[in-house]
Amino acid sequence: MIRLFNIEWEKLKSYRAFWVMVILYLFILATIIFGLPAFLDFLASKTDDNVAIKAFKLIVFNFPDIWQNISYVASMRAFIKIILAIIVVIIITNEFTFLTIRTNILSGLSRTEFLLGKMEVIFMLSLLSTAAIFLSGLYLGLTNSSVITAGAIIGKTVYLLAYFIEVFTFLMFAFLIAVLVKKTGFSVIILLLYPLIEVIIQYNFIPENFHKYLPLNAMNHLIWSPNTSLIKVKTPEFNMDFQEFLSFSDVVVCLLYGVFFTTIIYFYLKKKDL
Amino acid sequence: MNAVLSIERLTKRYGHIHAIDQLDLEVEKGSIYGLLGPNGSGKTTTLGIILDIIKPNEGSYRWFGNEPSHHSRKRIGGTLEHPIFYPYLSAENNLRIIARIKEKPFDNIGEILKTVELFDRKDDKFRTFSLGMKQRLAIASALIGNPEVLILDEPTNGLDPQGIAEIRNLVIKIANDGISVILASHLLDEVQKMCTHVAVLKKGKKLYSGPVDEVLAMSDTIELGANNPEILVNALLDFDGIKNLHKEGNLLVGKCAEGVSASDVNEFLIEKGIVLSHLNLRKKTLEDQFLEILHQSK
Numbered sequence: 212m213i214r215l216f217n218i219e220w221e222k223l224k225s226y227r228a229f230w231v232m233v234i235l236y237l238f239i240l241a242t243i244i245f246g247l248p249a250f251l252d253f254l255a256s257k258t259d260d261n262v263a264i265k266a267f268k269l270i271v272f273n274f275p276d277i278w279q280n281i282s283y284v285a286s287m288r289a290f291i292k293i294i295l296a297i298i299v300v301i302i303i304t305n306e307f308t309f310l311t312i313r314t315n316i317l318s319g320l321s322r323t324e325f326l327l328g329k330m331e332v333i334f335m336l337s338l339l340s341t342a343a344i345f346l347s348g349l350y351l352g353l354t355n356s357s358v359i360t361a362g363a364i365i366g367k368t369v370y371l372l373a374y375f376i377e378v379f380t381f382l383m384f385a386f387l388i389a390v391l392v393k394k395t396g397f398s399v400i401i402l403l404l405y406p407l408i409e410v411i412i413q414y415n416f417i418p419e420n421f422h423k424y425l426p427l428n429a430m431n432h433l434i435w436s437p438n439t440s441l442i443k444v445k446t447p448e449f450n451m452d453f454q455e456f457l458s459f460s461d462v463v464v465c466l467l468y469g470v471f472f473t474t475i476i477y478f479y480l481k482k483k484d485l
Numbered sequence: 486m487n488a489v490l491s492i493e494r495l496t497k498r499y500g501h502i503h504a505i506d507q508l509d510l511e512v513e514k515g516s517i518y519g520l521l522g523p524n525g526s527g528k529t530t531t532l533g534i535i536l537d538i539i540k541p542n543e544g545s546y547r548w549f550g551n552e553p554s555h556h557s558r559k560r561i562g563g564t565l566e567h568p569i570f571y572p573y574l575s576a577e578n579n580l581r582i583i584a585r586i587k588e589k590p591f592d593n594i595g596e597i598l599k600t601v602e603l604f605d606r607k608d609d610k611f612r613t614f615s616l617g618m619k620q621r622l623a624i625a626s627a628l629i630g631n632p633e634v635l636i637l638d639e640p641t642n643g644l645d646p647q648g649i650a651e652i653r654n655l656v657i658k659i660a661n662d663g664i665s666v667i668l669a670s671h672l673l674d675e676v677q678k679m680c681t682h683v684a685v686l687k688k689g690k691k692l693y694s695g696p697v698d699e700v701l702a703m704s705d706t707i708e709l710g711a712n713n714p715e716i717l718v719n720a721l722l723d724f725d726g727i728k729n730l731h732k733e734g735n736l737l738v739g740k741c742a743e744g745v746s747a748s749d750v751n752e753f754l755i756e757k758g759i760v761l762s763h764l765n766l767r768k769k770t771l772e773d774q775f776l777e778i779l780h781q782s783k
């Protein structure tokens with residue numbers, strides 16, 4: 212395992228474009244996460260009647276709900292995490308366009324090891340993303356939350372695990388596209404168009420009961436809404452459901468997709484000429 | 486038996502094209518094995534299969550007498566067709582990746598880079614290299630981790646004459662250390678200088694395989710000249726020691742049958758009362774034999 216990661220690390224550590232994209236991703240993530248409270252502060256400072264705004268800020272960034280809210284924003288469909296997916300597509304398609312997968316294999320890497328090595332990179336990227344969410348959540352919670360007790364801080368951190376699973380599965384999806392398409396530009400276009408394609412398929416071919424089992428929906432359904440335990444707004448005009456807890460079956464469906472993507476990649480790499 | 490590599494009835498089809506067709510091959514330990522054949526005859530395909538880049542349709546191969554696996558590939562140094570590296574990484578970085586894959590230390594990377602004369606460019610990115618430098622780096626990558634077998638697909642492609650000579654000497658030196666070499670090349674005079682064995686492929690089929698000495702001994706080309714060519718031709722009709730007799734300019738050229746020497750021919754003609762103005766046993770080259778083998782297969 213360490214050996215496979217060392218091999219991948221050797222490929223990435225001096226790859227400038229990779230680090231530029233990772234930093235860009237973290238920058239955009241931070242801008243959005245930290246931008247919201249800053250924006251709310253800005254709004255509050257512009258008006259005297261700012262009680263509602265202040266209350267809103269309080270409930271969004273209150274422990275423990277902050278974990279759900281922040282991971283909800285960071286994991287929304289193919290929004291911010293698409294940048295990570297593009298990074299994955301680039302490092303995979305590079306191996307095919309530069310044919311370096313051949314030198315990897317002929318030098319003594321098995322095709323399974325190639326898959327595992329890339330999965331380790333994807334694991335680390337997901338971990339990095341989760342760590343970024345965790346640290347910014349911790350900071351925003353500590354500076355904004357009205358309750359700061361160990362129990363409140365730890366409560367709902369399970370959403371971070373769900374976030375990790377969702378990002379990891381999404382990146383495996385990007386891996387699959389990259390392996391099947393092989394060309395960087397094409398893969399990125401397909402990745403960007405896929406959310407649209409899925410919506411079209413959903414409304415034309417899939418019975419409503421099954422909508423939530425389409426890949427992107429399934430991943431997205433892990434954390435499907437923000438929530439707050441402080442106020443529950445429910446009026447005839449504003450009648451929206453909030454996610455109260457993580458559903459075990461959602462996690463299973465998402466993980467099954469992860470296994471499914473991995474299996475296709477595995478058999479594809481096993482059988483094909485490189 | 487001491488076979489490093491044995492290939493049995495290997496077949497690879499691309500649509501209706503047989504890239505290789507029922508190929509059998511055996512490479513013995515310590516030999517320098519030349520894989521010859523015109524463009525598209527299946528050399529790269531064969532090397533690709535034994536390095537697990539290409540999946541065959543039929544047949545099998547064994548490395549070191551065992552079922553092939555990625556572990557056997559760690560004992561092999563290989564290049565395939567064009568030099569392949571991460572363009573955005575330095576030469577040294579690229580070699581470190583290969584050392585990591587082979588689970589070999591980095592210590593001798595500097596040494597290897599010196600061998601192929603790239604040491605002072607080790608920190609430059611691969612994409613800034615000239616074709617010859619890329620080719621040298623490919624050879625360097627094959628040398629990592631003291632392989633027991635070296636597979637080189639047209640290793641001298643793009644090299645300058647000095648580079649070609651250096652590679653030749655390097656291959657010979659490597660083989661003297663007991664390392665087996667499998668080499669696909671179009672430079673037949675180089676192959677002749679280096680190789681102990683050759684196989685000739687055409688359209689995926691093996692036309693010939695054997696020791697280089699044997700190929701060269703297969704038949705000699707003889708040149709004959711006389712003041713009166715007509716008489717010479719007529720005289721030679723009775724002599725069955727020369728085949729394929731034909732005219733080349735003022736000379737008659739043919740192949741000596743096995744065991745027939747120039748003096749046999751001369752003796753025969755003298756008995757007939759013919760005096761030769763020219764008698765030459767052409768220095769046989771692998772190229773001649775190669776073209777001959779291909780010609781006969783038509």
Ligand SMILES: Nc1ncnc2c1ncn2[C@@H]1O[C@H](COP(=O)(O)OP(=O)(O)OP(=O)(O)O)[C@@H](O)[C@H]1O
Pocket residue numbers: 499502503504505522523524525526527528529530531
């Ligand atoms: N990926 C492929 N798809 C279709 N046909 C292929 C493919 N690769 C090789 N071929 C065909 O297989 C045959 C053998 O090709 P190969 O590259 O092995 O030849 P070669 O002996 O290495 O030739 P060269 O001397 O030009 O390098 C050729 O007819 C080629 O067109």
Ligand SMILES: [Mg+2]
Pocket residue numbers: 528529530566638
């Ligand atoms: Mg070739």
